[in-house]
Amino acid sequence: MNFSEMIAASWSSLMANKLRSMLTMLGILIGVASIIAIVAIGQGGKAAVITAIESQGAEETIQILPREVVEPGLPQPGQVLKFTDQDFQLVQGFTGVASVSYSLYGQGVVVYRNHQVNASIQAGPAQLNDLAHFVVVDGRMFTDADVAAHRSVAVLSQSLAGKLFGSGIDPVGKVVRIAGHPLQVVGVAASTQFNLFASILGADYIYLPATTCHDFFPWWNITEMDVRIAPGTDKADLSQRLVTVLNIHAHNPNAFEDASGFLIGVERIVGTVTSILTLVIGAVAGIALVVGGVGVMNIMLVSVTERTQEIGIRMSLGATRRAILLQFLTESVMITVMGGSLGILLGVLASWIVHWTTPLPSVVSWQAVAVGFLFSVATGVICGIYPANKAARLDPIDALRYE
Amino acid sequence: MTEPLMALERVCKWYPVGSERLTVLQDVSFAVYPGEFVSIMGPSGSGKSTLMHILGCLDQPSSGRYVLRGRPVDGLTGDELARVRNREIGFVFQNFHLLPRMTALRNVELPLVYAGVAREERRRRALARLEEVGLRDRISHLPNELSGGQKQRVAIARALVNKPAILLADEPTGALDTRTGREIMGIFTELHQRGVTIVVITHDPGVASFAQRILHMLDGRLVGEERGRGA
Structure with missing residues (x-):
């Protein structure tokens, strides 16, 4: 069974249960969309803050300040030079x-x-x-x-x-x-x-x-x-x-320091803070993806049980265990990749909406899109491997007799 | 004397039940020669289903030898057995066992898909087989749009599409009315006349009588043999 046949077979079995397939995709969709949007808004916000800080300095002017003002920590009144x-x-x-x-x-x-x-x-x-x-x-x-x-x-x-x-x-x-x-x-x-x-x-x-x-x-x-x-x-x-x-x-x-030193320090702090925030919120979004993955696994297990006899018939016609495994794995990866792709679209759309309707700029990076896509493929494989393996390990006689 | 197409030599099958053994097949030996039409008949519980699973390489004997086209089948790995089922055995089941979401044509193509035959060739061969069983105008129908007899014809076309050594039928008329059942047995007779080797497993003497040879089973043993009408 070659790749395009595997895709066609998976597609037809997803279409046989349209609502169920779509609901399962939804979990992945929400997870990927929120990761893309959060990373985009986080990175955009960080870039905007840094640009704002950098633009405080003027090209042909050196601004010199007392070090107490430059160093982080509030200067004591009266001590400032x-x-x-x-x-x-x-x-x-x-x-x-x-x-x-x-x-x-x-x-x-x-x-x-x-x-x-x-x-x-x-x-x-x-x-x-x-x-x-x-x-x-x-x-x-x-x-x-x-x-x-x-x-x-x-x-x-x-x-x-x-x-x-x-x-x-x-x-x-x-x-x-x-x-x-x-x-x-x-x-x-x-x-x-x-x-x-x-x-x-x-x-x-x-x-x-x-x-x-x-x-x-x-x-x-x-x-x-x-x-x-x-x-x-x-x-x-x-x-x-x-x-x-x-x-x-x-x-x-x-006593004194060039103000650009101060700006670099602030820039570093702001950069670190936004990175940590993005990471934390991104991790929360990652949990949504995990929940979506659990849904995929659940549905795949149901699907294997429902199609036990089909598996038996396929085995009697010469399907190897590997072919059965790949068939179900393709199906689960197809669910998560479709959900993930729609999630990427929605995530990009959401960050555009945030970009145009709020002062927070957002930048969708190709890295975030790539990570979102890889995550959905990985979710499909990880959550599909157990049900697919269960299908492949069925005894052909028991599977044929299953009603 | 020609080589047998399939030969069972002292095949036993038992299952562990607690510390005891439940013996289902006891020293079964027989051979089927190319072009033969053989029935295996016995009441339920006689072990004929287990025999059929072993003949179909869905199961393996506990002891004894099974030689198919000169090659011993016992001891093959799962993938090798899958390959034997794909190339050497054509199954026809009591309940047709067609995949419900696939058209008649796609169902017939399925063994060729697992054999890795290219799309065009697959379609050509599947169409030829469906034409042979008289279903040229039903190729795009789903199984639930076909009558019982038509479903069984699709199943026969599917069983034959990969040119197997043996057509193995398990109660092929069990889910059909008498008239349709006779039609299906007519197709078997016709196939036999064209040189296809057929083994039918049934409890029905009327069905068994279409064969050349009828083997009787009882309590896991072969207990007798007689000539059928097909001889």
Whole structure:
């Protein structure tokens, strides 16, 4: 009996019990579909988080922070090192450094007439739009001249502008207040990165020139130095030299660090956490596959019992035990492969639906599809071998007499 | 003298029942020559079914020798026995034993499937056999769409499709009315006249009488032999 005949024979016996075959497939289908979907969503989520973290760094800028901020674990207030004016003068003198500035971060209440919105304050150089990943969609960005002159100008995120002014009013040119200080709105900004954290951190930002912010909040420590590098400079090399010199100046070999170190650390943690989560949920889905496999085994045992006489007839016509074994094994693998294939389709479909309807991106990898397929073949073999063997071991005389 | 097609030499069959032996066949010896039509007749419990299983290589003797076409069959492995059943024996059963989900044609093709014959050749040979038993126009019917006599004709076509040494029939008319039973025995006679070797096992003297030789069994022994009408 060759392969195509085996397939045809199995197909006709599955068709003889359509409902039963379909219900048996369903168990495998659900198992494989959930594995594919969970792995896809897990991997997609991980990729998105890592992209979001990586996009925090800007190409032509080195961000230097105190090590306490960079290392995992919350820094103790008051222990955190800050940069001094001398540090900035020191760095300014390096070859390869185009300009040096600093960024300030904080929270504050932004007021326009009777509207008050709690917003995140980000202050920095005129290139802050690169560092904080936004583009000005209305009005203009503040300039080097604004920074140098300590001008009271601000750029608002679209979300903040919407909450302060509502629709129908152009925010550009209006004056808002922060801690009592008036600020003229010069532009409205839209984020350029996929912001996975937006829902947690909020999207209400007010962007100020670093100098202006420092004037308003002189007690805020300067804990981030932004070094713009000149074209053609080796970023890694310059970063290492800057950190070394700043550490010597601070009399502390571990005082400062390049922020990319922090990002790599976070990336690793996030990667590990999502991998473990995917594995755990995937294992739960694997249990569904095992349950499906038990169903296949059960049905195959029923099928062997029901077809005992058929087995006897086939043996009397010259079927070897191997032929009987393969016939039933083909049937059970056919059930699981059909269930598995439909499960792959459903899993891909489910991860697409998740991809298009939720902020979680999902990526169906060919590895997950291959593993899903192999799992269904393996389930068919493992759960089919016992019933098939039982069929093959029947005594032909007993089988023929069975009613 | 020609070589016997099948020969039993002092064949015994017993089953262990507790510490005792239940002997079903006791020193059975006989031979069937090519082209013969033999009946084995006896009441139920005489051991004729066990004999038929041994002749059909579904079972093996406890002692003694069984030689089929010059080759001893005892001591063959399961796969070798399956091959002998496939090539040398054609079974016809009382209850037809057709596979219910297969058409008449597919049922007849089945032994050729296990013999590894290619699809086209299989179909050609199966069609030829069905034509011989007069069922050319019923090839696409499922067994439950056929009458008892038609089912038995399909079974005969199936038994002969792989050109076996012997056609072995176990109560071939047992599930049929008298008239249809006679028709089937008519087919056997016709096949015999064309040179097919046939062994029929029955309890019915009317059926047995179609053969050339009738062997009588009682309590696991061969107790006599007479000539039948077919001689």
